[in-house]
Amino acid sequence: MSDTNRVWRLRKRPVGEITDDVLSLEQEAIPEPGEGECLFRLNYLSLDPTNRIWMSDMEQYMEPVAINAPMRGVVCGTVIKSNTPEFKAGDIVSGIGSWADYQIGSPATVGLLGEVGDVPVIDAFGTLALVGPTAYFCLLEIGDPQPGETVVVSTAAGAVGCLVGQIAKIKGCHVVGLTGSDEKCQWITRELGFDAAINYKTENVAEALAKTCPNGIDVYFDNVGGKILDECLKQMNLHGRIPTCGLISQYNATEPVPGPYNYDLILMHRLKIQGFIILDYMDRYPEATEALIGWMKEGRLKARLDVSEGLETALQAVKKLYTGENTGKLMVRVKDA
Incomplete structure (x- = not known):
């Protein structure tokens, strides 16, 4: 020592x-x-x-x-x-x-x-300590994705987003991820099984969402807020759900950040938007750990x-x-x- x-x-x-x-x-x-x-x-x-x-x-x-x-x-x-x-x-x-x-x-x-079996400690900690339970509870408890629905995920190549998309696929959903490079788009579609990916830095997000989500958006997993939230609000289906996990687009802001310009669509589309903090689910960690390790061992969840x-x-x-x-x-x- x-x-x-x-x-x-x-x-x-x-x-x-x-x-x-x-x-x-x-x-x-x-x-x-x-x-x-x-x-x-x-x-x-x-x-x-x-x-x-x-x-x-x-x-x-x-x-x-x-x-x-x-x-x-x-x-x-x-x-x-x-x-x-x-x-x-x-x-x-x-x-x-x-x-x-x-x-x-x-x-x-x-x-x-806890017991992680053959999973290396670094992988178990990287997935199970914070981001895995966050993805699991925020998506399943607030997003409540149903088979056949469309789930859109921002920062889809990030720690939480990449898991959210895979869990949504496990639940039988059509999954579209937004991320910031072509390499990341290829990773989430070719390796993680997302149905489509959008490079928000080079593509017209509104047009790309309309193309990849022809039946509208049922669940938008929001990690960023800002302009991407506004674009997704336009294409949310009636009674859609928006789990709000992060607002990374504004954490470094030095001036007040405008609220969503399409705020009225929350009313018109009868949307549910709810914030998420993992501390609210600490007593249910064993449930998430069991599910996540099971999917990892089956090869259905990659990190x-x-x-x-x-x-x-x-x-x-x-x-x-x-x-x-x-x-x-x-x-x-x-x-x-």
Whole structure:
């Protein structure tokens, strides 16, 4: 075990894009666990769009990260020392932690990763810790896709979107994904089984949606908000559903963002739009885990990891989420479990 602990700390609130002075990497002492706590070494750090929300002081679903505090993240690590009966040395845990080599956990913040069979730990964490349950519950509980319906997914080559499209196919739907490059379009159609893909950067989105969704849209899985939401609103069927999982098009905005210009169609088409936060479904994680692992073992659910090597790369890597550079689940590998 190292004698020092590298910790990324939040030094200022980002304005617009995340700049290099927002976080700093510090060398600190390794903390000691108290009663009811454990010390674990970080194996993998999940990088997610919500990181930008946590850095800000906007109204949000958790307290924002305090200035000078360790940066919050979804983590997977190996227990080194434990003062709680829930964990023992060598256990693999995952949950809410920080961007640090060594950190303190408790049963309130982390839990055992659980039995994953032949699935490698990095793949299990990348899919099961956050994005898999998010895709599963947000689509199935709010989107409620039915066989034969049309499901449109934004950021379809991202960590959540690529899983949403595959789950919708498993449920018997016609699935169209929007993404930002021809390579990503080819990946989601040829490898993941999407029925069609739209490059929103080079194609006319309205025309492409009309062509690929000839029967209209029943479920629009929204990860972005903004202009794409407006275009999808125009083509939603009566009683369509819009699970709102993210608004990544506006996280770096420095000015107020206009609401949907086609807001009236929510009324005219009797649409259901509902926001989603995974914390509301934590008690049902075993249900999602069982289904996701089952589909993974059957080869019906595939994931791609976009892995950055070393904790020191986290700041530059997280920026990729907001430029669309990543394909699949973005994460940092610190030390394999």
